[in-house]
Amino acid sequence: xxxxxxxVNIKSPWMWLVIFAxxxxxxxLLFGAANLSATDVAVCLFSDCHDEISKVIFWDIRxxxxxxxxxxxxxxxxAGATLQNVTRNGLADPYLFGVVSGAGLGAAIATVFINNxxxxxxxxxxxxxxxxxxxxxxxxxxxxxxxxxILARTTFGRKVEHMLLAGVAVSFMLSALSHFxxxxxxxxxxxxxxxWLMGSLxxxxxxxxxxxxxxxxxxxxxxxxxxxxxxxxxxxxxxALTLGxxxxxxxxxxxxxxxxxxxCVVAYCGGIGFVGLMIPHxxxxxxGVTSRALLLGSALFGGIFMVLVDVFARVAIDGxxxxxxxxxxxxxxxFFLLAMKQRG
Amino acid sequence: MANAPALKxxxxxxxxxxxxxxxxxxxxxxxxxxxxxxGPNGAGKTTLLKCLSAQLNGKGEVLWQGQDITTxxxxxxxxxxxxxxxxxxxxxxxxxxxxxxxxxxxxxxxxARRNDEDEKAIQNALNxxxxxxxxxxxxxxxxxGEQQRCLxxxxxxxxxxxxxxxxxxxxxxxxxxxxxxxxxxALCRSQNKTIVVSLHDLTLAASYCDELGLLSQGNLVATGLxxxxxxxxxxxxxxxxxxxxxxxxxxxxxVNFRPEFNAQRSFFQGSTCA
Numbered sequence: 193x194x195x196x197x198x199x200v201n202i203k204s205p206w207m208w209l210v211i212f213a214x215x216x217x218x219x220x221l222l223f224g225a226a227n228l229s230a231t232d233v234a235v236c237l238f239s240d241c242h243d244e245i246s247k248v249i250f251w252d253i254r255x256x257x258x259x260x261x262x263x264x265x266x267x268x269x270x271a272g273a274t275l276q277n278v279t280r281n282g283l284a285d286p287y288l289f290g291v292v293s294g295a296g297l298g299a300a301i302a303t304v305f306i307n308n309x310x311x312x313x314x315x316x317x318x319x320x321x322x323x324x325x326x327x328x329x330x331x332x333x334x335x336x337x338x339x340x341x342i343l344a345r346t347t348f349g350r351k352v353e354h355m356l357l358a359g360v361a362v363s364f365m366l367s368a369l370s371h372f373x374x375x376x377x378x379x380x381x382x383x384x385x386x387x388w389l390m391g392s393l394x395x396x397x398x399x400x401x402x403x404x405x406x407x408x409x410x411x412x413x414x415x416x417x418x419x420x421x422x423x424x425x426x427x428x429x430x431x432a433l434t435l436g437x438x439x440x441x442x443x444x445x446x447x448x449x450x451x452x453x454x455x456c457v458v459a460y461c462g463g464i465g466f467v468g469l470m471i472p473h474x475x476x477x478x479x480g481v482t483s484r485a486l487l488l489g490s491a492l493f494g495g496i497f498m499v500l501v502d503v504f505a506r507v508a509i510d511g512x513x514x515x516x517x518x519x520x521x522x523x524x525x526x527f528f529l530l531a532m533k534q535r536g
Numbered sequence: 537m538a539n540a541p542a543l544k545x546x547x548x549x550x551x552x553x554x555x556x557x558x559x560x561x562x563x564x565x566x567x568x569x570x571x572x573x574x575g576p577n578g579a580g581k582t583t584l585l586k587c588l589s590a591q592l593n594g595k596g597e598v599l600w601q602g603q604d605i606t607t608x609x610x611x612x613x614x615x616x617x618x619x620x621x622x623x624x625x626x627x628x629x630x631x632x633x634x635x636x637x638x639x640x641x642x643x644x645x646x647x648a649r650r651n652d653e654d655e656k657a658i659q660n661a662l663n664x665x666x667x668x669x670x671x672x673x674x675x676x677x678x679x680x681g682e683q684q685r686c687l688x689x690x691x692x693x694x695x696x697x698x699x700x701x702x703x704x705x706x707x708x709x710x711x712x713x714x715x716x717x718x719x720x721x722a723l724c725r726s727q728n729k730t731i732v733v734s735l736h737d738l739t740l741a742a743s744y745c746d747e748l749g750l751l752s753q754g755n756l757v758a759t760g761l762x763x764x765x766x767x768x769x770x771x772x773x774x775x776x777x778x779x780x781x782x783x784x785x786x787x788x789x790x791v792n793f794r795p796e797f798n799a800q801r802s803f804f805q806g807s808t809c810a
Binding site: 281282420430434 | 589591610611613614615617618619621627628629634635638641644647694
């Protein structure tokens, strides 16, 4: 198959997104505490590393971090884009919607249970956490979604636009609970709480990426499949129903998928705020509002954004690393205010 | 039976918060007819249309082509009934074409792609409502009338034999009021569509609708041909405003409400006029 280069549209946002999605992770592999030259990185990537130290640095530290970072950005952006379209609220995001707090609560309970109740030996904790953490986080996220749906229905007059208010309430409620559980149940509670609050890619391991990749891929495929139906929700529930969309089931399905996406991020990397708010917002203005374009664009742009933020987190302060959640929250809060101003 | 009603409602009653909104409405409409639902604000027009399109389940039965519409699954229902609701707001910047394309949804599986027939249906609908040059414009940037026409185009793309439109000419200027109703009437004639529409302009209703139904406080007080429904006494009583109905020589009816007829009585406070 011959590609006609003359037909490549350089104004197409898709072309730039794909190019940056390929280049940014490679570029980010060059940065870190240890000195690895571009040649070292290229050799490690396409052949065997020169020495054992380079191998460990590249394959055990840098590569997992970049891969997990890209998947985290993609997952949070997908969840944010979906939440915004199904709730018809451009300010919806897994953080504000309470899903992150729910997943955090699940992860906190699993942490305390494995450490204090089961008293799993240190050498077996890795395996125990690998299974228990994402599962508990998913259940916690589902709990949050269920609470939001119930609250929105009973307290906020069934208006889907008011779901975000219910989400904020649930978010505070579940955060308080998870911090309390960690504080009471874990001798290293302060560290754990700080980890959840800040969010970090510092502990990323290769198997995180192998767990996250299928989850993100399956969730994204499902969301793309239902894209046109999600679009119908943009016209309001009443209109979507008259177009043959089963609004109730579609919304529950989408929220469950968002719970899954958020849970796999929170379980391994803590609460990383505002990515799910910012990225879909930018992509919507740049590429379009229909779900399939928005979801694909958000996944790519979210991945790129998170990888770049992680580079900044590693190099901004010499010899130290800033937790990535601090940077995303700092950028996101300003963005949130700007978005509010634009709406206002 | 050529004249058997395609759409038949029997004894429809609806209560919301224990307040009766519709009281035992029964009506029948043959295929290929344009039926106008009239009545003052709060008479139950929107509720009746919601019952006829199965958006609301009241007591009683609504049959479409002999089948109870509440037994149809959501997708089959959308293939049979297209609805243009009164309130339509979009929060994100959808273009007119994207809104119109949504009419294809009931006919598509999750993996189906758009084909030439779909493109043709969209183009025909855009032509029919006169929005060809606005297809790439944002829906939210269209005027009220253009938005209404865009939603009618979406209903046309839906290709359903029954169309239900709640006050479709509300935001339109006189030219487009006539254009839309002409279009709806033409659809009845050329495609044998059955169309139910709620209207406020009684003269317009008389000009275009084959049959009318007049609602008052949840009761169907008259139904039938325009000349039978649009009676001055009945309208005066229903709308609580003095009214006269003029018959032109070419068969047209003109309904005029004239509050000054009875200026000494304050009909705005609900007194009975005759």
